[in-house]
Amino acid sequence: MAGASDNDPVDVLIIGAGASGAAVAWSLAETRMRIVCFEQGDWTNPSEYPSTRKDWESQQFGPYHINPNVRGLETDYPINNDESPINVVNFNGVGGGTILYAAHFPRLHPSDFRVKTLDGVADDWPINYERLEPYFSKNDRMMGVSGLAGDPMYPPKQPPLPPIPLGLVGETIARGYNKLGWHWWPSDSAIITRPYEGRDQCLNLGPCMSGCSQGAKSSVDITYWPEALRSGVEIRTRCRVREITLNRQGMADGVVYYDEEGTERHQKAEVVVMACNGVGTPRILLNSESAQFPDGLANRSGLVGKNLMFHPVGFVQGIFEERLDSHKGPAGCCILSKEFYETDRSRGFVRGYNMQITRGTGPLATALQGYTSGTIPWGPEHHEAFQKRFDHVASIGILCEDLPEEHNTVTLDPNLVDSDGIPAPKINYRLSENSEKMLAHGLARAEDVMEAAGATEISSSGVLEDAGWHLLGTARMGDDPKTSVVNSWGRSHDVKNLFIVDGSIFVTAGGLNPTSTIQALALYIADTMKKNLANLFD
Amino acid sequence: MTNDVIATDHPLTTSQQETLAALLDTLLPASDDGTMPSAQAVDLIGYLTEKNAEFIPVLVEAIGHFDDGFAGLSLSDRYPVVEAFSKAQAELFDELLFHTYDCYYQDDRVLEGIGMAAGPPFPTGNTIEAGDLSLLDPVMQTSRTYRKYDQ
Ligand SMILES: Cc1cc2nc3c(=O)[nH]c(=O)nc-3n(C[C@H](O)[C@H](O)[C@H](O)COP(=O)(O)OP(=O)(O)OC[C@H]3O[C@@H](n4cnc5c(N)ncnc54)[C@H](O)[C@@H]3O)c2cc1C
Numbered sequence: 001m002a003g004a005s006d007n008d009p010v011d012v013l014i015i016g017a018g019a020s021g022a023a024v025a026w027s028l029a030e031t032r033m034r035i036v037c038f039e040q041g042d043w044t045n046p047s048e049y050p051s052t053r054k055d056w057e058s059q060q061f062g063p064y065h066i067n068p069n070v071r072g073l074e075t076d077y078p079i080n081n082d083e084s085p086i087n088v089v090n091f092n093g094v095g096g097g098t099i100l101y102a103a104h105f106p107r108l109h110p111s112d113f114r115v116k117t118l119d120g121v122a123d124d125w126p127i128n129y130e131r132l133e134p135y136f137s138k139n140d141r142m143m144g145v146s147g148l149a150g151d152p153m154y155p156p157k158q159p160p161l162p163p164i165p166l167g168l169v170g171e172t173i174a175r176g177y178n179k180l181g182w183h184w185w186p187s188d189s190a191i192i193t194r195p196y197e198g199r200d201q202c203l204n205l206g207p208c209m210s211g212c213s214q215g216a217k218s219s220v221d222i223t224y225w226p227e228a229l230r231s232g233v234e235i236r237t238r239c240r241v242r243e244i245t246l247n248r249q250g251m252a253d254g255v256v257y258y259d260e261e262g263t264e265r266h267q268k269a270e271v272v273v274m275a276c277n278g279v280g281t282p283r284i285l286l287n288s289e290s291a292q293f294p295d296g297l298a299n300r301s302g303l304v305g306k307n308l309m310f311h312p313v314g315f316v317q318g319i320f321e322e323r324l325d326s327h328k329g330p331a332g333c334c335i336l337s338k339e340f341y342e343t344d345r346s347r348g349f350v351r352g353y354n355m356q357i358t359r360g361t362g363p364l365a366t367a368l369q370g371y372t373s374g375t376i377p378w379g380p381e382h383h384e385a386f387q388k389r390f391d392h393v394a395s396i397g398i399l400c401e402d403l404p405e406e407h408n409t410v411t412l413d414p415n416l417v418d419s420d421g422i423p424a425p426k427i428n429y430r431l432s433e434n435s436e437k438m439l440a441h442g443l444a445r446a447e448d449v450m451e452a453a454g455a456t457e458i459s460s461s462g463v464l465e466d467a468g469w470h471l472l473g474t475a476r477m478g479d480d481p482k483t484s485v486v487n488s489w490g491r492s493h494d495v496k497n498l499f500i501v502d503g504s505i506f507v508t509a510g511g512l513n514p515t516s517t518i519q520a521l522a523l524y525i526a527d528t529m530k531k532n533l534a535n536l537f538d
Numbered sequence: 539m540t541n542d543v544i545a546t547d548h549p550l551t552t553s554q555q556e557t558l559a560a561l562l563d564t565l566l567p568a569s570d571d572g573t574m575p576s577a578q579a580v581d582l583i584g585y586l587t588e589k590n591a592e593f594i595p596v597l598v599e600a601i602g603h604f605d606d607g608f609a610g611l612s613l614s615d616r617y618p619v620v621e622a623f624s625k626a627q628a629e630l631f632d633e634l635l636f637h638t639y640d641c642y643y644q645d646d647r648v649l650e651g652i653g654m655a656a657g658p659p660f661p662t663g664n665t666i667e668a669g670d671l672s673l674l675d676p677v678m679q680t681s682r683t684y685r686k687y688d689q
Contacts, residue, residue, distance in 0.1 A: 166671075
């Protein structure tokens with residue numbers, strides 16, 4: 001509720017204003033409780049996003065870099081990635097990762113919730129696709145999702161808006177898939193292709209991953225948040241939470257945080273909801289040590305920060321003789337293929353991957369990439385080589401399902417701290433043999449597609465370093481308090497007024513982009529909280 | 539090199555300017571058909587002054603690696619000199635190339651030359667084909683379905 005001052009206790013304190021924090025805030029708003037969200041970053045202004053500037057591409061090497069260690073804004077926190085082949089990437093501000101995300105918006109499949117039963121690996125989720133289905137649909141409507149009904153790889157679903165244009169890239173690669181007789185489908189995309197809820201449609205600008213100036217990409221600062229604020233939720237920016245505090249009964253009673261001036265403050269709350277993502281949430285829980293929780297809050301299972309899952313990613317690039325207008329249209333959203341999504345043990349690995357067809361890069365990235373790969377020289381031959389590649393390119397990203405492994409962790413770095421002195425997260429992660437085999441398989445199959453589509457030159461790369469986009473599994477859900485951190489509706493087993501709604505609670509990662517599922521889970525948890533308000537802590 | 543900065547305020551001496559112009563023209567000469575301008579025709583110094591002034595002393599250092607005669611050489615004679623520099627001073631060269639490309643590929647003449655609209659992407663935007671969705675017919679004709687299981 002607007003007007004609750006710093007010292008007034010609030011009913012619900014949400015930490016993090018990203019994809020999940022926004023969804024849970026919006027859903028809980030109808031309870032008329034006093035709900036405040038603390039966000040360490042700022043609001044962003046779409047009229048200042050790089051695509052409004054001529055130097056839009058080089059902005060992505062600086063203030064709009066996806067890696068917070070390179071971006072280095074005051075509102076970022078450093079992350080020690082030294083022990084990981086994959087760097088965590090994120091955005092810290094209202095909207096969280098959705099400010100920079102590509103908005104590729106597939107859902108987990110029904111089978112993803114039953115990995116142990118079906119394939120004998122990892123664990124089943126305590127909930128299933130059918131339980132989440134109404135929340136997937138509600139989230140699609142709230143976010144504004146474009147797509148095409150009828151994909152045989154899913155139970156029936158109806159995206160509210162028509163699909164993103166295939167363009168020449170999509171058509172060319174689709175023909176390749178057809179030649180091989182493999183599955184493909186236009187991507188579900190959180191980008192509006194028609195005017196929707198007061199927002200204007202996509203202009204095919206291209207650089208979605210440095211913020212959408214048009215407001216067509218459905219980042220939560222322009223979808224959920226305006227509605228939640230109208231319903232009385234308050235966001236306080238530049239409030240960075242250091243730890244969650246407990247009362248004598250072992251219930252959370254608020255947080256210690258730093259305000260914009262760096263002053264330490266305490267905020268009291270009846271309910272605390274963590275929405276800081278799969279790295280930010282375990283970081284704060286581990287930093288909330290107490291006599292009752294010497295290993296970090298809500299960590300009697302010992303699993304807070306463990307089982308970190310990214311999606312190991314590789315790319316195959318094809319160069320085509322004909323012009324594909326590759327720089328036009330949403331960079332990360334075009335078509336996808338689920339041909340190798342499910343387990344086939346004859347491939348030598350278990351589970352599978354999504355193939356995400358992406359468009360090309362801008363001219364600066366093309367020239368620089370051409371220089372490093374030796375394909376576009378500087379000097380008299382530059383222009384000819386450049387023209388052969390720029391706008392003649394299509395890529396296939398291989399997004400592998402990462403299985404939960406306890407040795408892949410987020411811990412607190414003993415030395416590195418953020419600007420408020422809070423310990424930074426340290427990532428320890430290694431690619432499993434299963435993931436390595438899967439990635440190699442995916443790259444080889446993507447090369448087959450490129451060949452079938454008529455590419456004249458094909459190159460592969462992976463595992464991609466700055467590709468820790470998806471941060472999952474570090475406070476998993478489950479029915480057994482010994483093997484999970486939260487229950488089947490996001491409530492901590494150990495602290496009954498502490499909830500987690502972000503990607504940390506994933507049991508397994510699926511082989512696709514997670515935000516649609518993260519938000520469906522957040523809506524489901526909020527709904528379950530509303531249904532149980534009278535006995536929320538029983 | 540075209541430059542609208544008053545000469546006395548220019549961060550480079552006249553001879554440094556001549557060397558820079560020759561260096562840029564070696565990195566990205568004009569295309570034979572005249573569509574693509576030479577990098578010496580885009581205002582690198584103006585751009586750096588506005589956006590990346592801290593690179594100017596580094597640029598001066600880079601220029602210092604070329605002797606006075608460099609600017610008078612033909613393109614084909616300049617090329618091996620720059621190539622040798624790119625190997626001997628790889629880091630410095632990479633920085634120079636980054637800023638040159640960055641400035642070059644925002645110039646309206648260059649953008650139009652490569653088939654893009656002049657100016658920033660927003661608000662002009664682009665039109666792309668919706669695409670032929672009948673390409674999906676073969677996908678729909680298979681018996682393929684999502685993986686089902688007993689609840
Ligand atoms: C470049 C990029 C591309 C991506 N592309 C896609 C895509 O195409 N499809 C897809 O599904 N996903 C994509 N993602 C991932 C997507 O952004 C995330 O899955 C999603 O945002 C996660 O939601 P979340 O709520 O878990 O956390 P986030 O959205 O990351 O939000 C967490 C918020 O918590 C705040 N916070 C953290 N710690 C504190 C603290 N101590 N105090 C106060 N505030 C705090 C952060 O500032 C942040 O705003 C992409 C991400 C990036 C970076």
